[in-house]
Amino acid sequence: MTPGPRAPRPGSGSISPGPATLGIIASAIFLGASGLFVILADATAPTAAFLRCWIAVLALAPLVVGELRKRGRLPQRATVVAACAGAALGLDYVLWAQSVLDAGVGVSTVLISVQVIVFPALVWAFGGSRPGWLFIGCIPVMIIGMLLTGGVLGVDETAENPTRGAIFGVLSGVLYGVYIFGIHHCRRLAPKFVVTPVAVGTVAAGVVTAIAGFALGGLDFDLGLDGWAWMVVLAVFGQALSWVLLSICSPRIPVSRTAALMLLQPLSAVVLGSLVAGERLQPAQWIGAGLVAGIVWVVGGGPEALRRRRWQG
Numbered sequence: 001m002t003p004g005p006r007a008p009r010p011g012s013g014s015i016s017p018g019p020a021t022l023g024i025i026a027s028a029i030f031l032g033a034s035g036l037f038v039i040l041a042d043a044t045a046p047t048a049a050f051l052r053c054w055i056a057v058l059a060l061a062p063l064v065v066g067e068l069r070k071r072g073r074l075p076q077r078a079t080v081v082a083a084c085a086g087a088a089l090g091l092d093y094v095l096w097a098q099s100v101l102d103a104g105v106g107v108s109t110v111l112i113s114v115q116v117i118v119f120p121a122l123v124w125a126f127g128g129s130r131p132g133w134l135f136i137g138c139i140p141v142m143i144i145g146m147l148l149t150g151g152v153l154g155v156d157e158t159a160e161n162p163t164r165g166a167i168f169g170v171l172s173g174v175l176y177g178v179y180i181f182g183i184h185h186c187r188r189l190a191p192k193f194v195v196t197p198v199a200v201g202t203v204a205a206g207v208v209t210a211i212a213g214f215a216l217g218g219l220d221f222d223l224g225l226d227g228w229a230w231m232v233v234l235a236v237f238g239q240a241l242s243w244v245l246l247s248i249c250s251p252r253i254p255v256s257r258t259a260a261l262m263l264l265q266p267l268s269a270v271v272l273g274s275l276v277a278g279e280r281l282q283p284a285q286w287i288g289a290g291l292v293a294g295i296v297w298v299v300g301g302g303p304e305a306l307r308r309r310r311w312q313g
Contacts, residue, residue, distance in 0.1 A: 085182020
């Protein structure tokens with residue numbers, strides 16, 4: 001789930017709420033499918049993280065050039081914030097890719113939803129915006145859900161290393177929340193820029209993944225034609241296109257609706273993991289995934305959005 005920064009009112013600008021909603025749905029599904037792309041590529045975790053970033057940089061480059069020509073230079077402070085956020089994202093990608101390989105697509109993507117706690121907590125700590133008692137009360141339930149999903153009462157028998165995968169999944173979620181907070185703050189510092197902050201963060205993430213790759217024994221680019229094809233799909237759809245869609249579309253609809261729609265990310269991962277990757281979660285893990293999904297929906301303003309829709313209808 002990725003709440004959008006405060007920006008123009010819903011419906012303002014060049015994109016209407018209808019297409020913007022479809023854009024966020026597409027982004028959530030692309031992000032949810034990322035773990036499946038990693039498995040299909042059959043790449044090591046550092047290699048997948050490295051290629052995901054640098055192929056995405058190539059895809060973003062033409063858009064960045066056009067934006068810089070139109071808007072001028074990205075402010076220095078925003079550049080620094082985007083780079084620091086990207087460094088956190090790079091480490092997140094390495095840990096998350098390993099979590100996918102260890103625990104499976106569904107488990108890793110559900111656990112990374114811990115960012116729904118981390119992001120508001122950082123806004124509270126550094127921005128003074130208190131998240132409210134509903135958010136605070138949901139934290140224990142979220143933790144229970146993550147423990148169940150991680151396998152405290154049983155794990156998928158096909159998982160390689162479920163314990164390590166669960167730990168890495170939660171850690172990657174924390175770093176994911178740091179990245180979202182950084183980009184959120186960057187958009188406030190430079191509201192006219194959409195693609196360039198994402199590109200700066202992706203470059204920084206690529207540098208971190210390169211360092212991590214060499215520290216962990218090197219990168220393996222012998223993926224075969226199929227492996228490279230899936231890495232291109234991951235970089236274009238699970239990185240460049242998904243984040244640009246979020247940056248463009250999220251300011252056009254209410255934050256609560258964005259948060260609720262982004263719930264499709266962990267849910268699509270669980271479904272794809274079961275249907276395509278053959279993952280078989282235990283009943284306790286399904287319960288945990290349901291708890292996490294429910295808390296993400298509540299904290300993200302799903303009930304409020306539902307009540308508003310009924311009232312308007």
